[in-house]
Amino acid sequence: MVVRRWETDIAPRKLSTSVLEDVTRCSSVEHFGCITPMPHVDRGWLNVESVVQLKLYNNPVELWKKRQRKYRIKVTPVNLEKKMLQEPLLTGEESSEMDMQTLRGGAMWPIMELAVMQEGETSFKHQGQFGREYLADDFFTFQCQMLKPDTIAYMVDLYSATVAEDGTAEHIGFCHILPKNLKLTTGIITLPITGTNHQPIGQLTVDYLMVRPMTEMKCRMESSFSRYWRATWRGLDVGHRGAGSSFTHKSEVCANIRENTIASLKQAIEHGADFVEFDIQLSKDLTPIIYHDFHVGIALRKKDIVEDHHLLTVPLKDLEYSQLRQLQVYNIEEGKMGSLHLENDTTEDSQPFPTLQLAMETLDPHVGFNIEIKWTMQLQDGSFELYHPFELNSYIDNILKVVLTYSGTRKIIFSCFHPDICTMLRLKQNRFPVLFLTQGETNQWPPYLDTRTQTLEMSLLFARSAQILGVNVFSGVLLKQPEFVKHAQAQGLIVFCWGDDNANVETIRYLKSVGCDAIIYDRMDKYCTKDNKESIFLMESRQARAMSLGGADAISDGSDASSDTATESCHGQPTGLVCCPPAEAEQDS
Missing domain, CATH: 3.20.20.190 (Phosphatidylinositol (PI) phosphodiesterase)
Structure with a gap:
């Protein structure tokens, strides 16, 4: 199961018997996300699928011509299992007149979306045919959901920022990000950009993140407080x-x-x-x-006063829990302060x-x-x-x-x-x-x-x-x-x-x-x-x-979703959930 969008209102949805028996005969229309007047639609979480984020910032494209061109960027996932790369590549004017995604079959999955750290563009949305123009100091985040990360490559296309009257944009060049390029969970890679004449014309720097689902723990839809905050919880x-x-x-x-x-x-x-x-x-x-x-400090020898140069600095990550409990370990600042003013407290809680x-x-x-x-x-x-x-x-x-x-x-x-x-x-x-x-x-x-x-x-x-x-x-x-x-x-x-x-x-x-x-x-x-x-x-x-x-309705002090009513106010909103402002609201059906 892949949860892309789900209703997250505190009030549960109640479906009438007529809807359950025969949806074609019901007199009312049930709108997704609209249990109360304020819509509450949220993104899901990773269950079986993974997410790859490709982040472009700090002017990631370097074109080697003296004049830097303004450009648009589009990233298309390529399913290597389907061997879509066997189709012939077009060159010259032919390649500039078509969207490169047509060479990849236009599959609906994996899904690639783009969010830009600019007002009105922070929500992840589908890309335009020729991507989006990259402006100075922009921060692009391309996000792709997939079931098999090791079988997905990414084609990065550069188009001219100028769109012609017929709605097309000149294709400048492209590069491929292969699964083997994403070896770690996070990293930064630099790739050559190939022009339409198959010559290198520049390079692209990409910061990536691979997010995989938890394997031992599973989340369910029974309750979610990921964006919940009561109006009474102030100060x-x-x-x-x-x-x-x-x-x-x-x-x-x-x-x-x-x-x-x-x-x-x-x-x-x-x-x-x-x-x-x-x-x-x-x-x-x-x-x-x-x-x-x-880091922690380990004393090289027992002294009443431990100074900075008496401590061996060791990354905490290099010590097992039993070692941390058994060794004479100090906070690095203790050595700088020249005093073990908390050393005499031997209680377990301390x-x-x-x-x-x-x-x-x-x-x-x-x-x-x-x-x-x-x-x-x-x-x-x-x-x-x-x-x-x-x-x-x-x-x-x-x-x-x-x-x-x-x-x-x-x-x-x-x-x-x-x-x-x-x-x-x-x-x-x-x-x-x-x-x-x-x-x-x-x-x-x-x-x-x-x-x-x-x-x-x-x-x-x-x-x-x-x-x-x-x-x-x-x-x-x-x-x-x-x-x-x-x-x-x-x-x-x-x-x-x-x-x-x-x-x-x-x-x-x-x-x-x-x-x-x-x-x-x-x-x-x-x-x-x-x-x-x-x-x-x-x-x-x-x-x-x-x-x-x-005799009144109980308000649970736990994580039960019934603990709050749908009419409770949160920052002036008619529900206990924090929502995206109207301009950022997701449009779903």
Whole structure:
């Protein structure tokens, strides 16, 4: 089964008996996606099929003539099993007068669609006959669904940007992307462009992503909260790494409990956290563990004071979970601080590297989890934060397996700085929402190479294109552009914010006043001003039980789709689901 589109309204569809008995005799017309006045149609998730994304950005086409020509780009999947390449190629004027797809039979499957990070073009749609013109600083994402990725090649055609009066465009050249070119889950390839005279005329640089379905876990249609957010969930308090960062030179925000531990998460919960935010990555034996940094420090010899040069720096991914628990492992920042100020806490809850499963099983189920997936990013200078990481599909699947198995009724949101991770989290499952983490326009950190990460506006375009819940913005930028919150929410997205600036009571109040859906900050014990120190989800559960005992319809505190009515408001919309704005709405039949 391949789910391309499906109705995702909270209210279930009810079909009359007449429709079920004889659709030809029913007096009313049932419109796909329209259970309530606001249409709710969403993309599906990967069940048996895979998705390949081909991303073109940073001026990917280099033509070797002195004058660069304006051009249009079209990508056509070619099924190698059907041997469609045996048809003769046309040259000269003949090839420029016809769409190259006619040489490939015009099959409906695989399906290739295009999304452009420009207003009005973020939804994936079928390409025009001669593709779409590539403009300076454009970001193209070609997305193809297929059952057998190893049998599909891709023909990239370049046409003149000028369309003649008869509706045709001059064919400039083409190149092929073969399955063997896509060896890894992600990568960048450079291919020669062949002109109509069969001579090389330039080169094309393509950034690709291969997303495969999970094999051990299967999602169903019973419930989906991938783009669900109640209107009452506004201004929520989120504990950063639990009780806060414990390795910072800012003493006023430095937590006295080791960050990203069960003890730290519990302290944030005790002081009123609605969500707790923590970082997830895998050990060498593929165990999802809670830890922030890509590297750890191992002491070369036992000392009361461990300095930076006493630590052997090792990538966390190179150590098995049992080794992380047995070795004398330190946070790299501890060596820079010259102090092991948390070393004397020997309780089990205070030990580093707790597993994701342990957190799922031991922490209050009425507190939400904001799970940040750690993954290496490429900087603009070409370097990576971490080299030779895991195979990405396996990496994500191992994390999702634990979450889907042990989540129970807990509210869970995924987040990541890497757009491809956000895409994969959205495509691999339909149950939990995803937020795109962004630092926006700031000089505080080196910029990433991927242009989708570089501005707030690009973060919105990407979030809408990927059909995820919203964005998680660096507050240092957000405080300078507070109008961004309403701007994002008007597009059907929610806004979280993070950053050191949030560790301030007045700043938290201000961010809530401008409409932020959630504020992530350190030291929940110091800066949370809630009178009632419990999560909003616990309060809702208590109210639901009271309503149930009083004879009213119960509101479940779990993931049952019946827990909310279709008339509930969400950002001013007539339902609990966040929808694409009208201009971006999918047209389906």
